[in-house]
Amino acid sequence: xxxxxxxxxxxxxxxxxxxxxxxxxxxxxxxxxxxxxxxxxxxxxxxxxxxxxxxxxxxxxxxxxxxxxxxxxxxxxxxxxxxxxxxxxxxxxxxxxxxxxxxxxxxxxxxxxxxxxxxxxxxxxxxxxxxxxxxxxxxxxxxxxxxxxxxxxxxxxxxxxxxxxxxxxxxxxxxxxxxxxxxxxxxxxxxxxxxxxxxxxxxxxxxxxxxxxxxxxxxxxxxxxxxxxxxxxxxxxxxxxxxxxxxxxxxxxxxxxxxxxxxxxxxxxxxxxxxxxxxxxxxxxxxxxxxxxxxxxxxxxxxxxxxxxxxxxxxxxxxxxxxxxxxxxxxxxxxxxxxxxxxxxxxxxxxxxxxxxxxxxxxxxxxxxxxxxxxxxxxxxxxxxxxxxxxxxxxxxxxxxxxxxxxxxxxxxxxxxxxxxxxxxxxxxxxxxxxxxxxxxxxxxxxxxxxxxxxxxxxxxxxxxxxxxxxxxxxxxxxxxxxxxxxxxxxxxx
Ligand code: G3P
Numbered sequence: 001x002x003x004x005x006x007x008x009x010x011x012x013x014x015x016x017x018x019x020x021x022x023x024x025x026x027x028x029x030x031x032x033x034x035x036x037x038x039x040x041x042x043x044x045x046x047x048x049x050x051x052x053x054x055x056x057x058x059x060x061x062x063x064x065x066x067x068x069x070x071x072x073x074x075x076x077x078x079x080x081x082x083x084x085x086x087x088x089x090x091x092x093x094x095x096x097x098x099x100x101x102x103x104x105x106x107x108x109x110x111x112x113x114x115x116x117x118x119x120x121x122x123x124x125x126x127x128x129x130x131x132x133x134x135x136x137x138x139x140x141x142x143x144x145x146x147x148x149x150x151x152x153x154x155x156x157x158x159x160x161x162x163x164x165x166x167x168x169x170x171x172x173x174x175x176x177x178x179x180x181x182x183x184x185x186x187x188x189x190x191x192x193x194x195x196x197x198x199x200x201x202x203x204x205x206x207x208x209x210x211x212x213x214x215x216x217x218x219x220x221x222x223x224x225x226x227x228x229x230x231x232x233x234x235x236x237x238x239x240x241x242x243x244x245x246x247x248x249x250x251x252x253x254x255x256x257x258x259x260x261x262x263x264x265x266x267x268x269x270x271x272x273x274x275x276x277x278x279x280x281x282x283x284x285x286x287x288x289x290x291x292x293x294x295x296x297x298x299x300x301x302x303x304x305x306x307x308x309x310x311x312x313x314x315x316x317x318x319x320x321x322x323x324x325x326x327x328x329x330x331x332x333x334x335x336x337x338x339x340x341x342x343x344x345x346x347x348x349x350x351x352x353x354x355x356x357x358x359x360x361x362x363x364x365x366x367x368x369x370x371x372x373x374x375x376x377x378x379x380x381x382x383x384x385x386x387x388x389x390x391x392x393x394x395x396x397x398x399x400x401x402x403x404x405x406x407x408x409x410x411x412x413x414x415x416x417x418x419x420x421x422x423x424x425x426x427x428x429x430x431x432x433x434x435x436x437x438x439x440x441x442x443x444x445x446x447x448x449x450x451x452x453x454x455x456x457x458x459x460x461x462x463x464x465x466x467x468x469x470x471x472x473x474x475x476x477x478x479x480x481x482x483x484x485x486x487x488x489x490x491x492x493x494x
Contacts, residue, residue, distance in 0.1 A: 067216030072186030158186035160239030171197025268423025290452030424453035
């Protein structure tokens with residue numbers, strides 16, 4: 001039963017005060033300081049999570065460092081078995097985790113079920129894929145000027161302790177996407193959950209603990225991003241940092257991480273280019289889905305559409321005509337609600353509203369939506385937007401899509417490449433060959449041809465350039481990123 005399995009991660013009060021995990025024990029912080037997790041749906045307190053002292057963070061990191069050596073020495077097949085068991089536990093507690101996710105971050109039931117199921121599948125895929133990771137050998141005489149006789153034996157080894165920092169919008173999936181590869185490659189993992197979504201992430205850590213991850217190998221450091229950023233990121237016992245979150249935070253963390261390997265997914269504006277020959281019905285539906293899914297709170301959410309005025313007129317009309325079928329703002333717990341519920345907080349909603357108002361003041365036209373009620377932002381479509389307007393100059397993590405007129409598709413490519421973001425872009429055209437040619441002009445992580453930007457399927461490479469990320473995620477790529485090569489050069493008897 002969930003109540004038993006998760007019993008000792010909180011004080012079981014109403015609302016529960018959750019504990020942090022120091023690697024072997026769940027307990028409150030000695031500071032007594034906590035932060036409330038407020039549901040965006042109804043403003044209720046889901047629970048509290050502790051704010052750790054730097055000493056408590058140091059203890060978790062010391063335990064992680066000490067435990068890592070024996071964890072890496074654990075046979076791979078045992079590490080694989082533990083990680084597979086974690087995936088099974090996730091499936092076993094799916095309903096409980098889904099209900100918590102809905103309340104904590106305002107996902108719909110379908111979105112929450114999708115995240116939990118996808119997480120279990122992702123963890124299993126990591127545990128399968130790692131078994132095909134291979135080292136290699138190289139002979140000295142392959143290179144000009146060198147004789148036979150030396151051989152490099154190259155294996156992949158752990159970094160040491162990985163600091164995993166996860167975002168609110170996928171607090172289970174994007175925590176697991178760091179924990180699983182880190183553990184499988186022999187690292188210890190110190191998890192920094194988001195504040196909102198942090199309770200769901202703590203439940204995930206409990207699942208890995210119960211699956212058999214040894215004491216010290218996994219732990220949590222909870223508290224504000226600033227405290228963790230200041231103290232943990234630059235800590236000498238942190239070997240590698242894996243982060244998903246907004247670009248400003250990413251830049252700040254990267255600045256503190258010094259020479260540490262980084263694996264970052266940050267913000268993106270994910271433009272869509274619609275060519276004259278595109279299937280406009282498909283383009284309109286993908287734009288709606290890509291812009292409004294989970295209330296636009298996805299790093300891969302569509303933020304603007306680039307096309308010529310004539311196409312924009314036709315496309316906006318089609319988007320407005322199709323929206324009532326695909327989008328209905330409301331309580332994410334209601335089956336009537338489609339794609340758009342509250343954003344993560346009223347504070348976040350106010351920032352989105354301000355960006356809309358500032359852009360309209362600068363000449364943008366609001367053709368639908370634009371209004372806020374507490375944490376609810378209406379699904380919004382703006383036209384006559386230019387790249388310098390606040391609504392797209394900075395990532396707007398909300399249900400807003402902007403149309404930017406261009407006079408040519410070369411101009412569209414210039415606008416995309418001038419952006420400080422570079423996560424994904426989409427191009428819609430019936431001629432996939434010209435889509436491919438256009439895609440190669442874009443300085444972004446991935447380009448989707450005739451599809452909206454998305455991270456999945458999760459074995460595909462997923463990366464951002466510029467302020468959108470560092471390194472490459474995706475099953476095999478994450479396993480490689482969570483490890484390093486260790487060549488040992490030996491004499492090779494002739
Ligand atoms: O916002 C997180 C980013 O990973 C988006 O994932 O699957 O919604 O494209 P997805």
